Amino acid sequence: EQSSSLGRIAAALNRDFSLxxxxxxxxxxxxxxxxxxxxxxxxxxxxxxxxxxxxxKFDVVPHGKTIGEAFSDDEAKALIEETLETFCSRxxxxxxxxxxxxxxxxxxxxxxxxxxxxxRKLDKLVEHExxxxxxxxxxxxxxxxxxxxxDDGDEKSRRREQEVLMVAARRPQLTDRLAVLxxxxxxxxxxxxDCLALYNFLAYDCFGYDGSDNGAAPADTNxxxxxxxxxxxxxxxxxxxxxxxWFRSCRFGGEQFTRTLARELHLTAAQAEELKRRPQxxxxxxxxxxxxxxxxxxxxxxxxxxxxxxxxxHETKRIERLLGCGGGFQLHGLLGYLRADSH
Numbered sequence: 149e150q151s152s153s154l155g156r157i158a159a160a161l162n163r164d165f166s167l168x169x170x171x172x173x174x175x176x177x178x179x180x181x182x183x184x185x186x187x188x189x190x191x192x193x194x195x196x197x198x199x200x201x202x203x204x205k206f207d208v209v210p211h212g213k214t215i216g217e218a219f220s221d222d223e224a225k226a227l228i229e230e231t232l233e234t235f236c237s238r239x240x241x242x243x244x245x246x247x248x249x250x251x252x253x254x255x256x257x258x259x260x261x262x263x264x265x266x267x268r269k270l271d272k273l274v275e276h277e278x279x280x281x282x283x284x285x286x287x288x289x290x291x292x293x294x295x296x297x298x299d300d301g302d303e304k305s306r307r308r309e310q311e312v313l314m315v316a317a318r319r320p321q322l323t324d325r326l327a328v329l330x331x332x333x334x335x336x337x338x339x340x341x342d343c344l345a346l347y348n349f350l351a352y353d354c355f356g357y358d359g360s361d362n363g364a365a366p367a368d369t370n371x372x373x374x375x376x377x378x379x380x381x382x383x384x385x386x387x388x389x390x391x392x393x394w395f396r397s398c399r400f401g402g403e404q405f406t407r408t409l410a411r412e413l414h415l416t417a418a419q420a421e422e423l424k425r426r427p428q429x430x431x432x433x434x435x436x437x438x439x440x441x442x443x444x445x446x447x448x449x450x451x452x453x454x455x456x457x458x459x460x461x462h463e464t465k466r467i468e469r470l471l472g473c474g475g476g477f478q479l480h481g482l483l484g485y486l487r488a489d490s491h
Contacts, residue, residue: 175193177191178192179247179345182248184215184380184401185379186211186231187232189207191206191244209231209235211227212230214403215227245338246335246337247340248326248329248340249340249341252341252342254318254321256282256317257315257316258316261311263308264310278293288318290319290339292314293312294312296392296393297311346384346395350373351388371468372392373388373467373471374387374469375387376471378447380401380475380476383397383400384397385458387467389465396458405424405443405479406421408439413439423436424480
């Protein structure tokens with residue numbers, strides 16, 4: 149129960165599948181990120197000799213057009229169904245576990261303190277406190293929690309209380325998303341908040357955490373690593389250390405650059421998207437980047453706002469490095485712009 153989701157997947161892959169009488173459990177698990185731009189998928193496998201998780205395969209299936217460009221909900225659903233059909237046609241998924249990412253903006257996340265009690269009583273205590281912090285009845289959401297290290301406060305307070313991070317999904321939204329995958333023949337075993345999935349990556353790949361108590365951890369937990377994820381229609385900032393996690397999201401994404409180019413240069417959405425990836429095809433690079441300048445500034449302003457929010461919440465912590473990920477970083481010049489602005 150104390151391991152990360154990645155650690156739990158690894159443990160599950162190496163466990164006897166005794167209920168079905170099929171012998172060993174499937175030794176691979178797919179992680180699916182179904183976003184506004186398409187489907188990104190990775191398959192993780194369990195390496196018995198090394199006792200670790202390895203990346204076996206990945207696939208990227210873009211939608212025919214972004215969900216934001218769909219004329220109706222029916223068209224958006226048809227785009228997703230077509231994408232899932234393509235994915236299933238070229239990948240073996242039957243008999244393998246599936247973990248689905250949920251967009252952070254569709255979830256409720258709360259962090260609160262509870263008294264230290266007998267672990268057997270913790271579930272009931274967290275449920276009682278959750279009813280005070282969640283603005284809808286708990287029966288209307290699917291939720292889970294994780295005990296995390298307290299970020300601030302004196303030692304005496306930490307001995308009396310423990311911090312809990314709770315994440316909840318509204319059942320109608322969750323049911324609708326699961327139904328789309330089920331109709332494509334994909335049975336989901338696990339659902340995860342995408343920001344926490346990114347933190348699990350940091351914990352496993354950067355902090356040396358393997359889902360057990362044996363992972364290596366730097367001595368100074370006040371030094372944090374930040375991960376800026378620029379997606380199609382949203383941006384996340386995840387700040388983590390071996391003992392803590394903090395995340396924030398905003399609605400700025402790579403689609404903003406596409407719309408800006410289409411509007412300012414009188415292009416179609418497809419032409420603007422192509423120009424983002426291959427700026428050498430522009431009639432005038434100067435005109436192209438002049439058109440993108442306001443969007444670059446908006447991205448930096450939103451990113452700085454999230455960094456300032458972290459600093460305000462954690463006076464004693466400092467960010468040691470910032471990593472970038474997400475399809476938005478395919479935009480030529482974005483990384484250089486962020487580096488220049490950081491100075």
